[in-house]
Amino acid sequence: MSNLIQAAREQVSALTQSAYERAAAAGILPAGVEVHGNVDIPKDPKNGDYASSFAMAGAKALHMAPRAIAQAILDHLELDGSFFDRAEIAGPGFLNFFLGSRWYGQVLADIQAEGKTYGACDEGKGEKVMVEFVSANPTGPMHMGNARGGVLGDSLANVLSRAGYDVWKEFYVNDAGNQVHKFAESIHARYMQLILGEDGFAFPENGYHGDDIKELAQGFYDLHGEAYKDAGEDVWQDAMAQYGLKINIPKMQADLRRYQIEYDQWFFESELHNSGYVEETVSMLADQGWTYEKEGALWLDTTALLKKKYMAEGKTQEQVDKLDLKDDVLRRANGFYTYFAADIAYHRNKLEKRGFSKAVNIWGADHHGHVARLQAALDGLGLDGSHRLIVVLMQLVNLLQDGKPVRMSKRSGKAIALHDLLDEVSIDAARYFFNSRAATSPVDFDLDLAVREDSENPVYYVQYAHARICSLVRRLAEEDGVAVPDVSAVDCARLVSDEEKALIKNLAQLPEEIRIAARDYDPSRINRYVLALAGDFHRFYNACYIRGEEMPVLQARLKLADSVRAVIANCLDLIGVSAPEKM
Incomplete structure (x- = not known):
């Protein structure tokens, strides 16, 4: 490396x-x-x-x-x-x-020797890291936020792996709690409306209104007819929740697979409850003195935990006193555990039971207030959540078409779903555009630009550089009988122009880019790097002839061009974008 x-x-x-x-x-x-x-x-x-x-x-x-x-x-x-x-x-x-030429030649030699692993480093030293991303509620189609989170999480996992970390990718399925309860209620209401008419059964005010709920209710009706018309809530709740989840979760998996995302594990929240792990985790917090009872509910003393966390981070007592700190319910008066309790248990499972040194989560920016509270709760369990839980907060996606915001989907009348987007643009364009800026910045996804086949479209520009080099190599081999030489046969002292030197320096930068991208949890650096590399290649190609030059110059420049091809392919692989040989 x-x-x-x-x-x-x-x-x-x-x-x-x-x-x-x-x-x-x-x-x-x-x-x-x-x-x-x-x-x-x-x-x-x-x-x-x-x-x-x-x-x-x-x-x-x-x-x-x-x-x-x-x-x-x-x-x-x-x-x-x-x-x-x-x-x-x-x-x-x-x-x-x-x-001097020794350094420039060594860059090309390293690219040849390391091949598809060129750019790798040992920053992580084999440290076990989990990257959890998307984790969308299985109560409806995945939207643009999930689409961006999917690319960021998958690309970050790839970058961390290339930087020497032992990486595990996970999707946390919220198949328990209030969201699923509301999901079942929504399906039930649409099911009853199929039997009694839309005016014959009231739809819950806070229910899920999408067409996908109507489709689930129709599917349930087709399967069971009116058998659940007079069923008690405890019966239809479980039946409709399980039916909806069995339909939706495979759809989510299929959408993400189409999006070139595969997980090492889909972890179900229900497992934490059924195994007693949530109850055990809450008991541990109680044993440490971090809980109290009020109005029949069990509360976490989040205020005390956050004060301890902030003071350890260097805030003054005066600064801490000015914060609007609040406590959190762990177990409601009805005996049910809250989502926060399950979340604490899940992260204890990551850090303690499964032994990950760090848990890296990709969350929407609207979860900002939840980060410190969860870290503090893990601190209370002695798991050093303030340092071992890393949360990458992700800003919104603005879809644009004809220079104007796109807010509606033709199919459902709601926010555009991932599968709708992938029907409009290529997977390569979607993945490239969603990873084009740091998570902390909003992304303007221009649908018109994403489908253009010219240099204005950055993913096309980069892929074209790769295809252009493949075409050059192919043409030289077929028409001139000249193959890409081994680096030992190349006289790198022939590479003397500003364009050649700039290009080799950029090739040498990839290991450092990967190291910093992993350090900062920012895979968008790879997009910016490969775009700049493609630009340097196009400038070199326009300034430095290859075909027709004397053989030592031709071989040196051909080796340089092929090294660029290899590095572009490595970068596109990191962000899950294809490297076509023809365009």
Whole structure:
């Protein structure tokens, strides 16, 4: 696993330190002084590929002018066998280092050697991480928020895996509690209306109004006729809930599978209740003194837990006192456990029972207030939820067509469902667009742009770069008998133009991009990276001829182009987008 950006940075530090020690041994610089200079990448490559501030950082300790120190370092630099061809002094005492063909050739060699794993790093060191995402209520079709959450979660899981984490992907099915109760009530009301007419049975005011509920009621009626017309609530509640879930959950799985998303597990909330795990978790909180009873219900002292959490994070008592903190019900007076109690139990199951070091959740931004409360509850169980529960809050999706917001679905009259969207645009476009911005930013999904086949459409632009290279490789092989060479046969000293160097530097950046994307839980970095890489390739291709050049130049440029192809394919694979060979 290579990271030649970082390797070159570290080499600058080592070369500079060695030069200082030689200058000190020669009596030109004071010996035994520890200097901590920075190594940065200048924005303008004319100022070098790397710049060391060693001379300026050491001026005070060495009692010398920075440029004099820099000259002594430069005079004692030994670059033979390093990544660098030359170095020079600039400004008040910067040491600017210029990469040589050895480094550029090593980038191409690493891409060839690592193949589909190029870009991987060991940031995670095998740490077990669960990524839970979508987890939509199985009471209706998945909407645009679920669609974006699906891509973010799946792409993030891929990025974390490539960054060296042991990743598990999970969907949490809320098949218990108030939502399912309301779901069954809605189906029952539509079922009764089929028998008695719409005016003959009142539909619950807070019920689910979508056409999908009418379809479920019709399906239930077709199966059972009027057998449940006079059934008691305890009978029809369970029957209709189970019928609706058995229809809806496979539909959700099919939609997500079509969307190229597969989970390691679909975890059912009902299992937590049926096994007694929710009750046990609440008892543990009670044993720790974090609960109290009021008006027949059992409450979590969320206020005390949050105060403890916020004080540990550095907030002052005055700041904490100003917060509007409230407690949460865990068990209602009727004996039923709340969704919050089940959520605490589920995350205890993740962190304690199944041993994940971190639980990463993709949630809608409307769950913002729930994050700290759940973390604090896990803190109360001794599970360090403040650090081990990571919640990526996701902003909304704005669908646009003809420059105007799209709010209605032709089919249901409600918010557009995932399956409706995938009937309009390709899976590749949907996945690319939903991951095109960080979760913290809203996404404007332009339906017109998503179906365009030109450079204005970013996913088309990137895929076209990949197909263009495949076409080039194919044409050279078929018409000229020239195959992509092994890197050992390539003279990388032939790659000297600004476009060639910029392209190789961008190829070298992928391991760092993956590392930062994993660190920041932001897979949209991969979209931005591969879009920039495609742009650099198109500029290189337009500026540097390949066919017709003398063989050493042709081979070097062909190897570079094929390396770009491999890296684009790696990036598109990370975000679940195809890399076509023809377009």
